[in-house]
Amino acid sequence: MKIALLDYGAGNVASVERALQRLGAESQRAATPECIASAEALLLPGVGHFETLIRALDDRKLRAPLLDAIHRGVPFLGICLGLQALYAASDEAPELAGLQLLPGRVRSLPSIVKLPHMGWNRLLAKRPSRLLEDVDADAYFYFAHTYAAIDEDEETVAACSYGTEFVAVLEKENIYAVQFHPEKSGEAGAQVLQNFLRMCV
Amino acid sequence: MSLARRIIPCLDIDGDRVVKGVNFVGLRDAGDPAKLAARYNAEGADELVVLDIAASRDQRPTFLETIRRVAAELAIPLTAGGGIRNVEDARSVLRAGADKITLNTAAVARPQLISETSLEFGAQAVVLAIDAKTAGDQWVVMVRGGREPANRDAIAWAKEGVALGAGEILVTSMDRDGTQSGFDTGLTAAISSEVSVPVIASGGAKLPAHFAEIFTTGHADAALAASIFHDRVQPIRELKQFLSARGIPVRLPC
Numbered sequence: 001m002k003i004a005l006l007d008y009g010a011g012n013v014a015s016v017e018r019a020l021q022r023l024g025a026e027s028q029r030a031a032t033p034e035c036i037a038s039a040e041a042l043l044l045p046g047v048g049h050f051e052t053l054i055r056a057l058d059d060r061k062l063r064a065p066l067l068d069a070i071h072r073g074v075p076f077l078g079i080c081l082g083l084q085a086l087y088a089a090s091d092e093a094p095e096l097a098g099l100q101l102l103p104g105r106v107r108s109l110p111s112i113v114k115l116p117h118m119g120w121n122r123l124l125a126k127r128p129s130r131l132l133e134d135v136d137a138d139a140y141f142y143f144a145h146t147y148a149a150i151d152e153d154e155e156t157v158a159a160c161s162y163g164t165e166f167v168a169v170l171e172k173e174n175i176y177a178v179q180f181h182p183e184k185s186g187e188a189g190a191q192v193l194q195n196f197l198r199m200c201v
Numbered sequence: 202m203s204l205a206r207r208i209i210p211c212l213d214i215d216g217d218r219v220v221k222g223v224n225f226v227g228l229r230d231a232g233d234p235a236k237l238a239a240r241y242n243a244e245g246a247d248e249l250v251v252l253d254i255a256a257s258r259d260q261r262p263t264f265l266e267t268i269r270r271v272a273a274e275l276a277i278p279l280t281a282g283g284g285i286r287n288v289e290d291a292r293s294v295l296r297a298g299a300d301k302i303t304l305n306t307a308a309v310a311r312p313q314l315i316s317e318t319s320l321e322f323g324a325q326a327v328v329l330a331i332d333a334k335t336a337g338d339q340w341v342v343m344v345r346g347g348r349e350p351a352n353r354d355a356i357a358w359a360k361e362g363v364a365l366g367a368g369e370i371l372v373t374s375m376d377r378d379g380t381q382s383g384f385d386t387g388l389t390a391a392i393s394s395e396v397s398v399p400v401i402a403s404g405g406a407k408l409p410a411h412f413a414e415i416f417t418t419g420h421a422d423a424a425l426a427a428s429i430f431h432d433r434v435q436p437i438r439e440l441k442q443f444l445s446a447r448g449i450p451v452r453l454p455c
Binding site for chain 1: 203204205207242247272273275276277278296298300320322323324325326368369397398399422423452454
């Protein structure tokens with residue numbers, strides 16, 4: 001199994017790599033269209049600004065091969081910004097188009113709470129989930145973000161509540177994504193990654 | 202349902218060793234950073250902080266290697282700081298495996314460092330560390346490992362730092378640090394009520410009741426301590442059970 005870790009210069013690639021290693025999975029960093037085209041599973045980690053991610057995908061000509069692979073049914077896991085990138089757009093960089101695999105818009109969490117949403121929070125289950133199989137219902141996951149997909153839809157399998165409810169886990173055919181950082185979420189996070197790996201074989 | 206209050210062990214690093222001292226002086230060896238990191242990861246720490254207390258240019262490669270070794274042991278977030286003076290210093294620390302950086306003396310000298318790193322890596326990656334000390338009826342900022350006053354009000358500096366893009370404030374009470382007489386709830390609450398980002402309290406912790414107090418009257422979002430964890434005076438698991446029993450939301454390790 002060739003798991004490609006999209007490397008566009010974001011901070012948490014090494015953390016995700018280590019988390020996969022701990023689970024005995026081999027991953028390769030993918031920074032070119034060719035690497036993405038030949039991948040058997042794709043992982044898009046991300047942290048920081050929406051603009052940095054989208055610009056990096058476009059500058060490196062990774063958008064088309066990425067969309068192509070997802071449309072071919074290659075299992076995809078987006079982490080944090082990697083979830084937000086799936087939407088049509090984000091208020092963090094309104095002039096840029098997201099991957100548009102989901103119709104909604106990413107917005108800021110409300111300022112009635114301290115932002116960024118930083119730390120460990122629990123999930124609200126919405127639908128049966130493959131990513132959350134064997135994960136305790138009251139498990140905590142590590143979040144570090146200010147923007148979120150606030151409009152839940154049928155792809156939302158779990159939400160989180162912080163100021164408002166937002167999409168924490170989504171699953172749509174071969175597309176999986178989490179707003180939290182499974183690579184930083186202890187054993188519960190490792191289980192989520194393990195569940196994704198199971199779907200890749 | 203709410204965000205769990207975080208318990209954060211801090212490793213003060215000199216080269217490739219963990220050291221500790223009282224009121225920032227009298228350092229002594231406290232072990233191997235990677236070993237301690239592995240222990241805290243297993244015991245249910247919510248995050249780990251490593252600080253390069255020497256922060257000298259020649260020691261930099263050693264500190265980066267320490268970050269790599271520590272990060273390899275963790276399935277929780279890692280914050281690293283000490284001696285970060287520009288965006289490239291920050292990048293090398295993040296590339297070595299840290300999720301966040303702390304800025305302290307260099308940000309006081311040149312506040313734009315906060316906005317530069319925040320724009321480059323996101324606010325969630327930038328922690329403004331403030332060492333504060335009582336002076337009359339206010340708290341003033343101390344720099345260079347707490348040795349020099351910076352002629353700034355700590356609360357005003359916290360607000361300015363957040364306005365510039367800091368995503369979190371780590372406030373250390375120099376009055377309490379090393380005394381084990383409890384966190385400075387007044388200082389922490391004053392900052393927490395004035396800023397819109399999470400606040401980590403540091404300095405003075407010993408008893409579980411000190412942690413309960415800083416999360417309630419101190420309005421802290423996270424609490425940091427060093428020697429009481431290193432010396433096993435206060436096991437993290439029992440501390441969290443104590444807090445949970447008092448209705449403070451914490452992530453209980455399994």
